[in-house]
Amino acid sequence: MSTLQLSLAIFGGLVLAGVIVYNAWITRQSAPRTAKERMPSDAGTDATGFDHTHPRSEDPGSQVAERIEPVLGEAFGADDTAPTPLSENAPTSVPTISKAAPRSPQPSESTSTSPQVPGPPRVPSMVPVTLNNVIASPEKRPGLDALIDVITPLNLDNVVSGDAVMAALPSTRRVGSKPFAVEGLSDITGEWESPRAGQRYHTLQAGVQLANRAGALNDIEFSEFVGKAQAFADAVGAGTDFPDMRGEVARGRELDAFASGHDAQLGFTLRARRSAWSPGYVAQHAAQLGFVPGVLPGRMVLPGSVAGQAPILSLSFDAQAAMAEDPEQSALREINLSLEVTHVPRSEQPFVRMRQVAQTLAETMDGAITDDAGQPLSTDTMDRIGSDLESLYDALDSHDLSAGSPQARRLFS
Template identity: 70%
Template sequence: MSSLQISLAIIGGLVLAGVVAYNAWITRRSAPRTASERVPQDGAPAADERVFQATQPGGLTAGERIEPVLDDAVQGAMGGDVGGVPPRAPAVVPVTLNHVVQAPEKRPGLDALIDVIAPLQPEGPVSGEALLAALPGTRRVGSKPFAVEGQHEATGEWEAPRPGQRYTALQAGVQLANRSGALNDIEFSEFVVKAQAFADAVGAAPDFPDMRAEVARARELDHFASGHDAQLGFTLRARRAAWSPGYVAQHAARLGFVAGVLPGRMVLPGSEAGQAPILSLSFDPQAAMADDPEQSALREVALSLEVTHVPRSEQPFVRLRQAAAALAEAMDGVVTDDAGQLLSADTMDRIGADLEGLYDALDSHDLAAGSPQARRLFS
């Protein structure tokens, strides 16, 4: 073999090796990042963890603290009046809308602020067993929750009927408004029929409030709620390589997120038991349920905040903003709106400032964000 042939063979081999190496690099680059990647080796907090630690209550330095201070477009959206007729959807901050459904751990009691309440006076004390047996099969009136409470014979406290207890007074109630709209005439009439049937079954005399006044009150409450209902969210998008579900969960867990009830959802728990999650992180549930989730490719995840469900004391917007930044840095992503536009610091500052006004308005109506009344009204 001549030297020329040998040289050509060597060159051909190098070219072939280069093609193989390039294809391997492309394959590697296009594969989703998995949970085993980018784990700190020295025991130090990961980048996302270090950033997020600064957002915890009590963990902010004077230079790092960002007061939760919705932009003008949000306030405009909050001013709409549905008049109690069509179903009410929350005003959407022009970032992204990710509805978070949270089942309350314990149903709050009836409250005259957000419920129609009809006293039911029995002839004498009634057992919890008798009340439970007389309850209607469905606890709803149209689209509104219906409830019955009894005044405990020993404690005088109002509560849902329980076996083995006795009650000296009763009351039935229906919620004035929720995200389906205001209580209307038909629903009020259905409430009267349902409460009357229950009262007859337990030998109690009902005293129903005036329908016109209660329906008007329902519309007024619904009008206020329509203008102060907000859900806020950011979208995290991958810059280059996609993420696997495990990779996302790994980094979110470092910030305190835990697995939610639904596939593809994680939540940041509140500081108190029974409190709604502070934040929710969600991604494609099909990817989470795949036979091999680590081979599923995610190019975006959503971080969301149910504004009216989380107390202001939890600094929810500060934590939303900083969690998004921490995850974006750690996973090589960017924070955008739902249209893919990058969110500037000025935009986030305006959102935070408008949120302060929303919180103040809720407080002034005794519907503080995160309170049982607010969670029921904005549901």
């Protein structure tokens, strides 16, 4: 073999080796980041990035708590009917506070997976959140309230046992799209409560909610309420005294008009700048900020500081990626962070936390904070939204519907 041929062979081999190395490098760079990439020493982590071998020392109950999501139960008790989903006119992403569009009579699934935009003008230190909040005892379910319910007294001729009341309750706790409830006045506490076995009641009342995200109480629903309450009253031997239908329906429309103008959801999208993320990689970083797995695949929540309170923030990503046979091979290019403004107390500073979480995740995961259209969210935009949000809180407070209160959580549901 001549010297020229030998040289060409060596050169060709070097070129081929270079191509192979380059392709391997490109493949590695484009592969989704995994949970082990940042914390290789975590021997007990699974595909979702959680350690199942050692619970955190400051939180002995973390192994149990991390699989529980705090959720808002039925407003008036157990029901065989699913909660009313958001309207199709639910908020869409714009660089302002998102308000729910006028409510339609029939509920439908929201078409927006990422609400709107984030946070406040100031960013204090991160507020600590412990998983012990998740497994604490739930708060007492909110009862009927004259502010948001039609209430009719049921005048009993004789004392009725709680067992008899429960047996006479209708099979469903809904009137159309509105929650329906019956309560008894406890002789022990002097407070209204859902009927309980072993109790005795001298006074009962029935009610139906005036408005929710499905719209205001209408004539048909009011008539159905009267029929259902009357049938129950006949079963327990009680007299009824129903309010005027026209007045209550008009009151429901007024309440719905106010709620429609103050029903806000905030959110933004965190997009990967370079390499994609795996579900475990996202879960690992979110868990470090206090998030715990939600009840649905691809969803994590930041628990509130009070038992029974709705989650402060929700983090979501592609559910199909979360349920993949090998989640670590699933590539995520974006995740969504959202806040249900009316469900979280102002005292939790949810907007401040939202901004903190977004900025921290963007820095540690090499991402960019944008709206649904992919436009970066500037500091000025976030500051403006923070100012608008304070005005919204003031308006809710002035109507005794403070964000996070039982009345607000029922009305905006």
